[in-house]
Amino acid sequence: MLSLFVCPVCGRPLIREKTRYFCESGHSFDKASEGYVHLLPANRKHSKLPGDDKNMLRARRSFLSAGYYAPLRETLEALCVKYCPNEVAFLDSGCGEGYYSSGIAEALARAGKKPAAAGIDISKEAVRLASKQVKAVEFAVASAYHLPLADSSADAVLNCFSPLCESEFLRVLRRGGHFIYVVPAPRHLWELKCAVYDEPYENERVTASYEGFSLLETAQISDRIRLNGNQSIIDLFTMTPYFWKTPRESAERLKALDTLETEISFDIHVYEKA
Ligand SMILES: [Zn+2]
Numbered sequence: 665m666l667s668l669f670v671c672p673v674c675g676r677p678l679i680r681e682k683t684r685y686f687c688e689s690g691h692s693f694d695k696a697s698e699g700y701v702h703l704l705p706a707n708r709k710h711s712k713l714p715g716d717d718k719n720m721l722r723a724r725r726s727f728l729s730a731g732y733y734a735p736l737r738e739t740l741e742a743l744c745v746k747y748c749p750n751e752v753a754f755l756d757s758g759c760g761e762g763y764y765s766s767g768i769a770e771a772l773a774r775a776g777k778k779p780a781a782a783g784i785d786i787s788k789e790a791v792r793l794a795s796k797q798v799k800a801v802e803f804a805v806a807s808a809y810h811l812p813l814a815d816s817s818a819d820a821v822l823n824c825f826s827p828l829c830e831s832e833f834l835r836v837l838r839r840g841g842h843f844i845y846v847v848p849a850p851r852h853l854w855e856l857k858c859a860v861y862d863e864p865y866e867n868e869r870v871t872a873s874y875e876g877f878s879l880l881e882t883a884q885i886s887d888r889i890r891l892n893g894n895q896s897i898i899d900l901f902t903m904t905p906y907f908w909k910t911p912r913e914s915a916e917r918l919k920a921l922d923t924l925e926t927e928i929s930f931d932i933h934v935y936e937k938a
Contacts, residue, residue, distance in 0.1 A: 668753055668782040669804055669812045672703045677814070680802065700795040700803040703812040704786070721761060721789055723902035728763040730896065732889045736824075736930050737764055739885055740844065741771035743934060744820060747842045747880075751778045752819045755836065757808045758826020759783030762794030762801060768822070769800045784811065785826075811836050820844060830874045837937045843877060849884060849929035856900065856926045860914050869931070877935035886929040897924050 667680040671687035678685040678693070685701050686692040693701050727733075748754065752772060756765035765783040772779035784806040785791050795803040806812045809829045813836040821833050824846040833843050850866040857864035871882065891897045897918055901907055907915075 667802060668755065668780055668817065669701070669703060669802070669806075670814045672705055672806070672810070672812050675814070678812075696792065696795070698792050698795040699799070700791045700805065702788070703784075703804045703806045718789055720902055720907070721787070721793060723899040725761050725763075725793060727896065727899040727903055728761070732891070732896075732900070733763075733928065735885055735887045735928075736846070736932075737767045739883055739932060740764055740822065740824070740846070741767050743844060743883060743932060744768045744822075745771055745775045745777070747844075747934060748772060748777060748779075748820050750776070752780070753817060754779055754781045754820045754822070755811070755813060755818050756781070756783040756801075756822045756824070757811065757833070758823060759785050759794055759801075759803065760787075760790050760826070762798040762803065764822065764824050765794070765801045766798040769798075773800070782813075784808070808832065816841075822846075830877070834874075834876045834937060839937055841937050842880075843874075843935040843937065845933045845935065847931050847933070849886065849931050851886075851927050852929045853900075853904065854927045855924060856897075856904075857906070859921060859924060860901070860906065860910055860917060871931070871933065874935065876938055878938055880934045880936050882934070883932040884929070885932070886927065888925055889928055891924045891926070892922075894919065894922055897921050 665680045667678040669678045671678055671691050673691045674689045676687040678687055684692050684694050695701050759765045769779050769781040781801040783801050783803045788805045791803045791805045808827045811832045815835055816838040818836045820842045822844045848867050850869050
């Protein structure tokens, strides 16, 4: 079976077999028992275990599987159904544990399309979790800065809260293909920030233009979620960038909370490759 991925050594198409991926030049990459493949050359790893750590991933999985971000996933599904052709090559760049890629692949199939869906992430642990749970998507450990995809091979690329390398997206998308970019809106997680910071600030509203792309639409999602139980509050905080930036004594304030109602709001920008 042909894969969406290409060989990280020579760039030729990869063929997917039960236990491995290989190219015609004879490069071969074993599949892990969960089904994913490691396509990150050793010299591009910056640390032994790049990407999100286990604690953060556990928090993400627990929070996302409770459905708090379902409005975001549903909107992404609808946008992909709207913009993707019937035979669609879809890439989730920075897929994490596959929450969005699995929803999108299922939605595309429900809409009668034939998705070939792939997800990559620099975190091996994330990709391992993703491929354990989601069978309709092929997953690889790879870098968003060196996507293991051929030029002009993708119909749609999603970036949902992960490192952005728009030149790579431009390269792998075909002409007329779509780049779907999720960014936090100004008051995203406002009440969570108020609980942690003395002087919280709103996110800047960003609508960037990227060379080679035209902006087609921006979908704005705004909702309120109610977190019950201290663990779900800690989980949400742990999966945000604030987790890394907040002094410990401020973060400790969250331990006193049993419930928290907070705004969630996202801007989803849809760009088309010119
Ligand atoms: Zn090769």
